[in-house]
Amino acid sequence: MTVQPMSAAQLTRKVIDKEPLFILDVRNEREFADWKVEGENFQILNKPYFELLDGVDSVAHQLPQEEDILVVCAKEGSAKYVAERLCDAGFKRLSYLQGGMKAWSEHLEPVKIGELSGGGSIYQFVRLGKGCLSYVIEADGEAAIVDANRMVDAYTQFAKDNGLSIRHIIDTHVHADHISGGRRLAKQTGALYWLPPKDAEEVTFDYRPLVDGTSIALGGGKVEIKAVHTPGHTIGSTSLIVDGKYLLTGDLLFVASIGRPDLAGKAKEWVDDLRHTLYETYRQLPGHLVVLPAHFSDMRELNPNGSVQEKLGELYRHNKGLRIESDDEFRVTVTENLPPRPNAYQEIRQVNMGKLHPNADEQSEMEIGPNHCAVHE
Template identity: 45%
Template structure:
């Protein structure tokens, strides 16, 4: 068989942002494809399961493009290699995503949100899961918010931008991905912050967020105000940076709110979410830029490559944030309990609480799949 070129997750990302259409041939089974796939505004995906190609039935080829390159994708890369080489022998143009969806799940991309004489704010997008984390940098010192599992990305970022990680913060106890927060703090000697309500009864070493009205670092005193915003989880905390940026965790999304049912107390936590939306966040200016910890749709990435929106725009576009009737709000939000939950969320929560320890390979496997932390989108 002829060899076909391998492309890395980073090279695929560059293709997705080239402005040209990208043709994906996904050879995983249909259930896996329907649940979680590579997405983009210019992505065209075809799903033909690997086993179909073993039958050498030309009907499997009838929907494949003959005049454009297909990036062949599978779970870990092996099946895609076989299919791509088979198709190449038939005259199709193919390449293979090296490492498959497993590699795609580990790809993180940084984008600068703001840069001025006081600070630099970077949003780190883990595209495969819609997970977002942040680096705030000032005077050679930095804070990482909602670090994902691949902590070497953040240490390399610190090296690239010449800052020392002094503070690591988790906005809440994550259910859809393994937090890298504590491990990153331990490796760098930084302080690790989380609300004590999130890790009650654990042996984790942490600094309680509720004991800090602000966390200041850098000679210019970049100020991060901890703003308790329960709802998605009881100790969910948002961070207001210089009164301009709200890192909202999983409390407020660009097109939704955090689901309150993952702790089994949907109605109780929905009441907390109501108070957050209509009492605490209500006092913030419409001009504040909301930067969440997740997004649910690729369309939430704006033309600058950033997931974020002015709070005023979110209020205008999100019907649930205008539903000031407490009872109606609670009923609508608590209905999220009937929707599909994040894959492996109970095991992931146990890991994030320090109650379960798994090897690296198992940890990576646990995270494969979409995030399902939002319950409501635009009207």
Template identity: 40%
Template sequence: MAIAMINAKELYEKINAGPLFILDVRNPEEYNDWKIEHKNVSSINIPYFDFLEDNEDNYKDLPKDREIVVICAKGGGAEMVAELLDERGFTVSYLGLGMIEWSQFYHPVTVAAKDNMKLIQINRVAKGCLSYMIISDGQAMVVDPGRHTEEYLKIAEQENAKIVDIMDTHCHADHISGGPEISHKTSGTYYISTGELQGADLPHEPLEKYDSIKVGSVDVKVLAVPTPGHTPGSTSFLINDKYLLSGDTVFVGGLGRPDLGGKAREWAQSLYDTVFKKLADLPDSVMVLPSHYASPSEVNDNGYVGALLGEIRKNNEIMRTENRAEFTEMVVATAGQSTPPNFEEILQINIGAVEVTPDKAAELEIGPNRCAVHHA
């Protein structure tokens, strides 16, 4: 039998096509911390080194009636195990560059295409990171881009659009922003709230100077009052009064964690004001499009992560807790749980204080999103 090497895009297509069995041969700690999860995926963890022993028990729980996809960290171990399975008559393929490649896979989905505007959500599936491109009249704005800048340049080229604006809703803690690099490559303007930069001298245009920024004929409203809580300078963007790019402030299933700056109780107060004062006037019909998600179940029937603000208010307990003291205690109770690994170093990179190689950047970003912790 032939052993097929597949890439991340092909794996994503297999996952969405129907039931898939994954054999993950990384060590148990890596598997338990971060693995491929989806309603269509069944997975088992048998470490690579177990297969170095000639023990047939390693194979007894593996199905012979369907394909097995073998996955490891970088691909080499998976290939070796796939060969052993092939020798025993299993139908097998393996992810060529492993979880490193899976971590860097982006999947674009069109959220809306009308009124001379196209809004695309770009899903970095393995990280649960979401970024956006707004296109109008041949111009494009990118919001919360990841560090793989070629993904955004490719989409802009496909859409015959020039990137003129790049926005970060806040200084991200779990992944490296591609905003400054896209700005350098396109001569587009990079926007972020100055308060997010901790005094660092990163070239940018301060978001706090603007009430509205236009791209083509689309009115991108920078909310007149910022939406702090997850970070002090978090800013949300309202597109055509219909779509709220909420950063890490409001998620489909909850609110952004306020504890990464070491001031959980203080920032929880800001988060309360954001929810019950600054966003209170937005109608239930606004579509919330966040910068992260915690589970594949948050992908809606249209293939993107988003929900009406009214649904989020209805379904999430903390969004209904109008008592300030109770709200604060609920938020603080979850503070400090599962902080993003390497978040302090990633923050330093994102404010321009530290530079790293692409290999080091990939190493720092390995692991799941841990910015969305307040769920219903």
């Protein structure tokens, strides 16, 4: 019997569809503790590969005989070896994660969010393995891409499959948790690349300034993307109101939490900006706007279709980060006792400013692990 691989796309569907799955993760304990595959109906066991080199007897009694088992490692090889040994030991419902956690980190799943009143649609590209969310907004054959990840082929293939011409690439801020694919995508497609100038004082490349009030039209003006300066996560952080229906908040506001102001080393300087954006700027916007953030931290934030979204008015009722009455308490919340910073966040910022030029393998290694962009996790 040959053990079959499971692709990151297939695993994504199991997460979204809430299917049961038993995962045997054979990475070392430190890597497992930092970051793992998660799903609402998943069970998971960590048993380091080196403990299974002489046989799988030590773990076999902990595994279910009548359930699907997925063996996971960093890049595939170790998981395939262990899965084959388990097959030899009599387990039948086995697979291994094709491409390992590297592939899981890099898979982008497009999910349709909804229609636009001027025609066209908005899609959320969900990166479950990293918690990143990016967007394709399309109208009348034209597309804008917001907060693109470095796996740009996912966007160009989507555009090709749907007959779209990519005209605009927008980064809501200079990211610190993942390497932006914005400039590369703009170069490949000839699209305009937009970036908030207050974040761009040190960048080494040309861009279009995304400032408060900037209006970007799609589909011959059928759909408007309007920029709103919303500092706090970074000094230039900018939100986007799309078609008067959707609010793309970047890393300022999430479904279950709020953004952190410390990833550029300016927590004390930016905390007041963050509070003003969350408690005044956003509060003045219509509550029916659907918030579409750039990240999420927990699979429980996923809706049944796999998307991450919620109306702004609902967030003011349920998001704890929007219900802190005291200025002092807010300051402590967003500057102290925060989650660990993202892996290699300083280097990632340097890459996104055009100052570092790592190769593909180095970029992948820099991004490994969760995003840690939220205050509460």
